Amino acid sequence: MSTDFILSQLDGNVIIARLNRPDALNALNIPLMDQLINLMETWDTDPNVRCIVLTGSDKAFAAGADIKEMADASVVDMYERNNLQRWERIKRVRKPIIAAVSGFCLGGGCELAMHCDMIIASESAKFGQPEINLGVIPGAGGTQRLSKVVGKYRAMELILTGRFFDAQEAYRIGLVTRVLPVETYLQESIALAKQIAEKSPMATRFAKEAILRAFETGLSDGLDYERKMFYALFATEDQKEGMKAFVEKRKANYTGK
Numbered sequence: 001m002s003t004d005f006i007l008s009q010l011d012g013n014v015i016i017a018r019l020n021r022p023d024a025l026n027a028l029n030i031p032l033m034d035q036l037i038n039l040m041e042t043w044d045t046d047p048n049v050r051c052i053v054l055t056g057s058d059k060a061f062a063a064g065a066d067i068k069e070m071a072d073a074s075v076v077d078m079y080e081r082n083n084l085q086r087w088e089r090i091k092r093v094r095k096p097i098i099a100a101v102s103g104f105c106l107g108g109g110c111e112l113a114m115h116c117d118m119i120i121a122s123e124s125a126k127f128g129q130p131e132i133n134l135g136v137i138p139g140a141g142g143t144q145r146l147s148k149v150v151g152k153y154r155a156m157e158l159i160l161t162g163r164f165f166d167a168q169e170a171y172r173i174g175l176v177t178r179v180l181p182v183e184t185y186l187q188e189s190i191a192l193a194k195q196i197a198e199k200s201p202m203a204t205r206f207a208k209e210a211i212l213r214a215f216e217t218g219l220s221d222g223l224d225y226e227r228k229m230f231y232a233l234f235a236t237e238d239q240k241e242g243m244k245a246f247v248e249k250r251k252a253n254y255t256g257k
């Protein structure tokens with residue numbers, strides 16, 4: 001399934017979605033965002049899809065929100081466009097999303113990667129929240145998510161200077177989990193997605209939900225939430241299958257039931 005700005009293909013139970021606006025380094029204009037969100041929501045309810053890999057080109061994951069689209073906007077225009085609601089819909093996708101990032105991953109592009117559940121970077125990836133250079137600040141959660149990932153002081157330095165940082169630095173500060181050669185980062189991301197796609201879909205979703213809860217709540221409430229999700233999994237066939245397969249020394253076959 002493909003639309004103008006998003007190319008996608010199903011590989012096993014993994015969707016590979018590619019941002020496709022090469023002339024603008026995949027800058028995230030409203031039509032691209034709308035296409036991406038609609039597809040994400042379709043995949044989220046498609047039982048054949050168990051994991052999503054979101055990527056761009058080797059040159060750019062995404063160089064940010066579309067500056068040309070925002071340059072002349074008034075406060076009222078920005079408010080009416082209700083862009084935040086678009087980002088909220090991405091946040092609500094329940095299946096795991098891996099960002100496979102190469103080249104520029106800036107501003108809204110970096111925020112999009114941070115909406116994903118893991119970030120795998122190629123050695124050429126360049127991250128940054130350069131909004132300060134445009135007289136604004138990150139608008140899709142960058143001040144919050146980057147701070148939670150890298151801590152207050154690093155987030156201050158990165159956001160207040162707007163400087164770009166490379167894949168190795170992103171790895172050191174905990175933003176990305178792997179740095180791989182440009183030739184292999186996408187294949188490795190797909191392999192990782194396939195590994196995740198083999199697990200029980202319900203357990204995967206509950207694990208994602210519970211981990212995300214850790215960023216929204218205190219420890220006691222988070223533990224309480226985890227416990228409820230844990231017990232609820234005992235109502236699934238996949239839990240029976242997973243534990244039975246262990247006892248019978250065979251590979252589990254998860255059906256999502």
Ligand code: DAK
Pocket residue numbers: 023024025027028063064065066067068078083084087104106107108109111130131134138139140
């Ligand atoms: N927007 C629009 N066009 C962009 C773009 C962008 N963010 N980034 C690059 N392009 C376009 C360039 O204008 C150029 O188009 P033409 O001139 O050829 O028509 C083409 O892509 C190639 O770019 P360059 O010629 O500049 O390529 P270089 O290799 O020389 O430089 C660069 C690459 C990535 C260093 C440079 O393009 C650059 O600095 N780009 C801007 C990076 C940036 O500042 N990004 C942050 C944008 S602000 C919100 C949520 C989120 C946001 C806002 C609101 N709400 C919920 C309300 C997010 C804001 C942002 O992301």
